[in-house]
Amino acid sequence: MTEERLHIDWGNDKLYRTQKHVERNPYDLESWSILLREAQVKHISEVRPLYEHITHIFPSASRYWRIYIEHEMKSRNYEKVEKVGRTIVVIVFIKNLLLRTVRNKIRIVKNLTPFISMLSL
DSSP: OOSOOOOOOOSOHHHHHHHHHHHHOTTOHHHHHHHHHHHTTSOHHHHHHHHHHHHHHSTTOHHHHHHHHHHHHHTTOHHHHHHHHHHHHHHHHHHHHHHHHHHHHHHHHHHHHHHHHHHTO
8 A cells, every 4th residue: 555545535624634644644643543533423435445544554553453343343344344353363463473483583592692602702
């Protein structure tokens, strides 16, 4: 979603400007909060791209996933909820796998440190 534009009819100039700002500065949490607050009163089909975009930018932010799922559930889109849930499971699996890999690397380095210091003598 690098150059993808969000096409949401906010009906408000301030919200259009906020959306443009988010497109230029995707890590501006305050602007995202404004858009998310407004998105929750719109129909899910209008704002689903917004939820998909923010969860792409912040994949480990459980708050955004929860808001997205709650909106889908409110609209009784249970298939979409299931799909989003599967995506979360994959993200959690990858995150845990990466953490395990990093921990193993740290453990290896800690175990090798005495030997490395002996070699440098």
